[in-house]
Amino acid sequence: MAFSDQFDPGPQIAQCGTVNLGTRDIEKSLFFFRDTLGMEEVERKDNVSYLRCYQELGHHSLVLTEQEEAVVNAFSFRVKRPQDVALFHEELSRQGIEVLEVPAGAEAGRGEAIRFLLPGGGHPFELYYDMEKPLAPESMRSRLPSNSSKRRGLGVRRIDHFNIQTSPDTINQAESWVRDTLGFKRREFAHLPNRPGTVLASWMSVTPQVHDLAIVANGLNKTAQLHHIAFNLQDFSDVLTAADTLRDLDVSYGVGPGKHGIGQAMYLYIHDPGSDHRVELYAGGYLIFDPDWKAIEWEQEAFPDGMTWYGDPIDTSTGSRGRDTTGCAGLYRNELVPAPAK
Amino acid sequence: MAFSDQFDPGPQIAQCGTVNLGTRDIEKSLFFFRDTLGMEEVERKDNVSYLRCYQELGHHSLVLTEQEEAVVNAFSFRVKRPQDVALFHEELSRQGIEVLEVPAGAEAGRGEAIRFLLPGGGHPFELYYDMEKPLAPESMRSRLPSNSSKRRGLGVRRIDHFNIQTSPDTINQAESWVRDTLGFKRREFAHLPNRPGTVLASWMSVTPQVHDLAIVANGLNKTAQLHHIAFNLQDFSDVLTAADTLRDLDVSYGVGPGKHGIGQAMYLYIHDPGSDHRVELYAGGYLIFDPDWKAIEWEQEAFPDGMTWYGDPIDTSTGSRGRDTTGCAGLYRNELVPAPAK
Amino acid sequence: MAFSDQFDPGPQIAQCGTVNLGTRDIEKSLFFFRDTLGMEEVERKDNVSYLRCYQELGHHSLVLTEQEEAVVNAFSFRVKRPQDVALFHEELSRQGIEVLEVPAGAEAGRGEAIRFLLPGGGHPFELYYDMEKPLAPESMRSRLPSNSSKRRGLGVRRIDHFNIQTSPDTINQAESWVRDTLGFKRREFAHLPNRPGTVLASWMSVTPQVHDLAIVANGLNKTAQLHHIAFNLQDFSDVLTAADTLRDLDVSYGVGPGKHGIGQAMYLYIHDPGSDHRVELYAGGYLIFDPDWKAIEWEQEAFPDGMTWYGDPIDTSTGSRGRDTTGCAGLYRNELVPAPAK
Amino acid sequence: MAFSDQFDPGPQIAQCGTVNLGTRDIEKSLFFFRDTLGMEEVERKDNVSYLRCYQELGHHSLVLTEQEEAVVNAFSFRVKRPQDVALFHEELSRQGIEVLEVPAGAEAGRGEAIRFLLPGGGHPFELYYDMEKPLAPESMRSRLPSNSSKRRGLGVRRIDHFNIQTSPDTINQAESWVRDTLGFKRREFAHLPNRPGTVLASWMSVTPQVHDLAIVANGLNKTAQLHHIAFNLQDFSDVLTAADTLRDLDVSYGVGPGKHGIGQAMYLYIHDPGSDHRVELYAGGYLIFDPDWKAIEWEQEAFPDGMTWYGDPIDTSTGSRGRDTTGCAGLYRNELVPAPAK
Structure with a gap:
């Protein structure tokens, strides 16, 4: 037995794993995620489609479920060890949190999971370990074994992070819980200017990324909101190419490209035309290997630089800007329900 | 006490931390690392210079020591917790390995460390936790708090990894020891075609990077060799700009730019004109968040694609190519001694 | 005699050649153009400095003259043949236009020129042919003979174009004159929405570039104004790197990066801290080889896309945006005088 | 009448216009040029397909003709004025050169042309002026009027140049004739080391590009050979993305990416799998606006830098390298016949 295996690190989250998005028009969503962004449709069952990016070996990182309301059905995190699902359950x-057991196969290719509502947030979180790693069809397969398929379309290569919102009244509870129980570390953050000590936004991670999960205070005081899910691109230039292409497609364009001061990554916000959910195309950023990283606090004055270091500016009062007010893609529109509406 | 703090993960390596390079001409080395690559000289004591990149908050990631022989004085890894230095010492x-205690300040800005020779490798490894985080002089300071200084020169932003070599006779011992005792995970690897089961090369990490440390079999059967140390750039385009600039400077140019199939990062190999040590400028690559990652094995036939997916090809028989045979920059030239020759 | 030499094309403009900028603080301007953008200071005579970019073989493309008022002293165009200066003079x-003869050496390295005020614009234009091509000092010289020096700094490689303004009352006269007498071709343009048939902006060129010279209607009804001078960078990524660097320097930042729909090039507007003149860093764009190119007209509705296809949006009412209102860098501030104020 | 219109510049070449490639398998060629590189198929007539890039407004820049021999049927140049076709004919x-009149519509969308064999080369050249400018189908149309269609695939945006070969015995004749009669200017060149005064390679242009046409001495002493045709990409990063994608497709890969010292552009050589013709994906490079440009001569010693400033090296003895010897894509394979084999 290796020395490093002689200790018990306890249950841990490994990564931001998959998101299950409701969509009113699955064909439009597939035009977006599969045909434009370049994801592989790994499996299709009735009104549910499973997709992954070209650098993801697991069965899927995105589930599209055609349903009446375009809500998010689940934010799923993968745990580090098989036993961690049960340990987190315990x-x-x-802590008195209601937990639902989700059987293997409820999402195709995935093992048993647990489901609960984020305390203080209300978002439906799921934890799982087992995920099949199917080979792509031979014609799509890459000669690089670290790629599940050939690069296509705008080249999204993996899911990157979730950005969720909850009410300022409960955001501190939600943010602390994610850190204390799930083991996320706070990397950068800001407090609400008018509510000292209340989190405006917190970027947290279990990996060296600056965030795998961000929690942001919702301006309308609502809980259980999605701001966006992000997919990763290789380079800043890929974000520019995506912007060039998407400006010419029938896709609701949000903000970008620009570079965040917070995290130092390039962003481009667009909207899945099937579900209207906001999607971020995201590239670059710095990694944190420092074990004694001190979370960076952003004061009000510097916050606009934190949002937009250069490029198309994010309106820090709404997280949006001029173009992004088409009604089809508001910040606070995604009601989350405790069980998937399949 | 947070739930996640109730477990003992044991001593762990956090990151590839610093390298202490001997150089025959410290001014030439500073022209290279500080004036060309853009590192900050944080401190200078007699014949020793301490440098860091613009996204490194710690005191240094590179020590240049002017000395007669341009050997590597230490490969240093940072541990995750203060107590881990002592726990690894134990x-x-x-295991019966001889350990030297290195007092705080032996490298300026650094706390107590331990020093030992890598079993099967002979390379001088050091483990430490404490590292000061000095502010840069005000004129160099960035408005981005995640940067210790403004971006300059060719824009190296952090140390990335070490690539070391040892004899095929002992490489399996070295590679296993790094995994079993230091907790590195094997991510991609190849076996020697003519010695089944013997490691030709192994890319290993404690972080989601494909490698923080690579160990490669030395063609001349030597132990304790350095192949290169790598510094990270933001984007593929930064590697191209570096190549363009370096081709016009009096710097011994190696191989690149090209993209590795293994790790999927861009590379450019050049040589510090003061020490002749090989340095890799490195950008991109994929990250591994998968807790059940299965190490990728490269068979002989595909290995050239693993070395060079596209671009300036690495000669897989020597790890080099035509241009890189100036004598000043051989693959196997860096003898490592057990104690720094200060 | 070659067949192609048997015809007389008449006098022609070859290129946008040099600009002579007044600056109140030549050291600040040199910090900007030489030390930050990376130009070579070829010659310095008292309060006048001559600079060129690394892909310019001629003596200079920028003259900085320290003087009380930061006006533009001359916009100079190079003609195609030695005799063209005299032919244009005739x-x-x-046409009854007053012409001033400018002796050789009035700008160091340059031959005889003629000077006149643009009819309808009032801008001081100069035409010249002879320009010395001095070698850079050996330490700066590139191994590439098409570069006059090594790439440095943010990598500006040549002057690209001038963007000037005049009153809506005379803009049609100025724009027509530039086309009819100097031989520029209109490539893209817009009319003022409230003054049908009056030019709002016209992008014109004598080369396959979409513009070597743009003329824009001035909102304050002033003649003889400068909007900006532009320098060319290799790639979109160079504009991003410039933005990243400039946001951290004590340089007044305007708008960008973004991509123009008109011309399809990336832009970044900043201000020389010595003169407050607006400078555009410019990359990419399409080239026109079509001899029957039909000038593209932009209707009011599409004009914002023409200004900003993606990225940091230019306020089409002011040609500027929020950040760009520091007072130090207004749109309409540069009074032009008929003779240099040396 | 404008002043600039009062002179007669004589007949002139405007640009490298279209190439008519024979292919043995038009479906394979369309997979390459249309589906992979991203060209638009504007028209299809029986065994002939007409394609253009997304920044080309004219009817086509590439004709694919399915025929038994994959020869080049025509290299076509567009002249500057309608009358120039007749003036060149005269x-x-x-000069006693045999001229064939090619009726309008022989290539769909094109007006009358003349056809002749390049003196000293034997390549079939055609000159034309009229070319229709059809709108793309509405679903493909771009919102940018300077684009004929939306950007797709690997993003080739226009034809860039031809690179042709002929025997060292006649190359001087061919190269002079192109300059003297067609008005091309020599921009960079090299002489054969063993035949002083004989052109090894000459890069010539009628536009500010370093070359619209290159002529190279053929190592096997053959005339009428094609080395490659080149298509233009926006940025260096587009060449990298193309390389990444093409390495994973069933396309014969040549050399690249790398940056030429001559012309300073990025290159990637691949082969149309239908015709085996070599195609260069080309980005960047410098532009020449200097009317007194002195052609740059490359001596033997520096020539490898001229071929490859950085990146995947071109073997200067063959214009190729290791990978590029599959037999399917030799340097000297394209016999040119005087009339299209339709």
Whole structure:
């Protein structure tokens, strides 16, 4: 037995794993995620489609479910070890949090999971370990074994992070819980200018990324909101190419490209035309290997630089800007329900 | 006490931290690392210079020591917790490995460390936790708090990884020890075609990077060799700009730019004109968040694609190519000694 | 005698050649153009400095003259043949335009020129042919003979174009004159929405570039104004790197990066801290080889896309945006005088 | 009448216009040029397909003709004025060169042309003026009027140049004739080391590009050979993305990416799998606006830098390298016949 295996790190989150998005028009969503962004449709069952990016070996990172309301059905995190699902289950129960057991196969290719509502947030979180790693059809397969398929379309290569919102009244509870129980570390953050000590936004991670999960205070005081899900591109230039292409397609364009001061990554916000959910195309950024990283606090004055270091500016009062007010893609529109509406 | 803090993960390596390079001409080395690559000289003591990149908050990631022989004085890894230095010390002693205690300040800005020779490799490894985080002089400071200084020169932003070599006779011992005791995970690897089961090369990491440390079999059967140290650039385009600039400077140019199939990052190999040590400028690559990652094995036939997916090809028989045979920059030239020759 | 030499194409403009900028603080301007953008200071005579970019073989493309008022002293165009200076002189006289003869050496390295005020614009234009091509000092010289020096700084490689303004009352006269007498071709244009048939902006060229010279209607009804001078960068990524660097320097930042729909090039507007003149860093764009190119007209509705296809949006009412209102860098501030104020 | 219109510049070449490629398998060629590189198929007539790039407004820049031999049927240049076709016809007749009149519509969308064999080369050249400018189908149309269609695939945006070969015995004749009669200017060149005064390679242009046409001495002493045709990409990063994608497709890969010292552009050589013709994907490079440009001569010693400033090296003895010897894509394979084999 290796020395490093002689210790028990306890249950841990490995990564931001998959998101299950409701969409009113699955064909429009597939035009967007598969045909434009370049994801592989790994499996299709009735009104549910499973997709992954070209550098993802697991069965899927995105589930599209055609349903009446375009809500997010689940934010799913993968745990580090098979036993961690049960260990988290125990801890959640100990804390009096209601936990739903989700059987293997409820999402195709995935093993058993647990489901609960984020305390203080209300978002439906799921934790799982097992995920099949199917080979792509031979014609799509890459000669690079670290790629599940050939690069296509705008070249999204993996899911990157979730950005969720909750009410300022409960955001501190949600943010602390994610850190204390799920083990996320706070990397950068800001407090609400008018509510000292209340989180305006917190970028947190279990990996060296600056964030795998961001929690932001919702301006309308609503809980259980999505701001966006992000997919990763190789380079800044890929974001520019995506912008060039998307400006010419029938896709609701949000903000970007620009470079965040917070995290130092390039952003481009667009909207899935099937679900109206906001999607961020994201590239670059710095990694944190420092074990004694001190979370960076952004004061009000510097916050606009944190949002937009250069490029198309994010309106820090709405997280949006001029173009992004088409009604089809508001910030606070995604109601989350406790169980998938399949 | 947070749930996630109730477990003991044992001593762990956090990152590839600093390298201490001997150089025959420190001014030439500073022209290279500081004036050309754009590092900040944080401190200078007699014949020793301490440098860091613009996204490194710690005191240094590179030490240049002017000395007669341009050997590597230490490969240093940072541990995750203050107590981990002592815990690793215990384990090394338990294994009968000779350990030297290095007092705080032996490298300026750094706390106590331990030093030992890599079993099967002979390379001088050091482990430390404490590192000061000095502010840059005000004129160099960035308005972005995640940067220690403004971007300059060719824009190297952090140390990335070490690539070391040892004899095929002992490489399996070295590679296993790094995994079993230091907790590195094997991500991609190849076996020697003519010695089944013997590692030709292994790319290993404690972080989601494909490698923080690579170990490669030395063609001349030597132990304790350096192939290169790597610094990270933001984007593929930064590697092209570096190539364009370096081709016009009095710097011994190696191989590149090209894209590795293994790790999927862009490379450019050049040589510090003061020490002749090989340096890789490195950008991109994929990250591994998969807790059940299965190490990718490269068979002989595909290995050239693993070395060079596209671009300036690395000669897989020597790890070099035509231009890189100036004598000043051989693959196997860096003898490592057990104690710094200060 | 070659067949192609048997015809007389008449006097022609070859290129946008040099600009002579007044600056209140030549050291600040040199910090900007030489030390930051990376130009070579070829010659310095008292309060006048001559600079060129690394892909310019001629003596200079920028003259900085320290003087009380930061006006533009001359916009200079190079003609195609030695005799074209005299031929244009004749034609200008025939048209009753006052012409000043500028002796060789009035700008160091340059031959005889003629000077006149643009009819309808009032801008001081100069035409010249002879320009010395001095070698750079050996330490700066590139191994590439098409570069006059090594790439440095943010990598500006040549002057690209001038963008000037005049009153809506006379803009049609100025724009027509530039086309009819100097031989520029209109490539893209817009009319003022409230003054049908009056030019709002016209992008014109004598080369396959979409514009070597743009003329724009001035909102304050002033003549003889400068909007900006532009320098060319290799790639879109160079504009991003410039933005990243400039946001961290004490340089007044305007708008960008973004991509123009008109011309399809990337832009970044900043201000020389010595003169406050607006400078555009410019990359890419399409080239026109079509001899029957039909000038593209932009209707009011599409004009914002013409200004900003993606990225940091230019306020089409002011040609500027929020950040660009520091007072130090207004749109309409540069009074032009008929003779240099040396 | 404008002043600039009062002179007669004589007949002139405007640009490298179209190439008519024979292919043995038009579907394979369309997979390459249309589906992979991203060209628009504007028209299809029986075994002939007409394609253009997204920044070309004219009817086509590439004709694919399915035929038994994959020869080049025509290299076509567009002249500057309608009358120039007849004026060149006169001059060619005066020189005793046999001229074939090609009726309008022989290539769909094109007006009358003349056809002749390049003196000293034997390549079939055609000169034309009229070319229709059809709108793309509405679903493909771009919102940018300077684009004929939306950007797709690997993003080739226009034809860039031809690179042809002929025997060292006649190359001087061919190269002089192109300059003297067609008005091309020599921009960079090299002489054969063993035949002083004999052109090894000459890069010539009628536009500010370093070359619209290159002529190279053929190592096997053959005339009428094609080395490659080149298509233009926006940025260096587009060449990298193309390389990444093409390495994973069933396309014979040549050399690249790399940056030429001559012309300073990025290159990637690949082969149309239908015709085996070599195609260069080309980005960047410098422009020449200097009317007194002195052609740059490359001595033997520096020539490898001229071929490859950085990146995947071109073997200067063969214009190729290791990978590019599959037999399917030799340097000297394209026999040119005097009339299209339709």
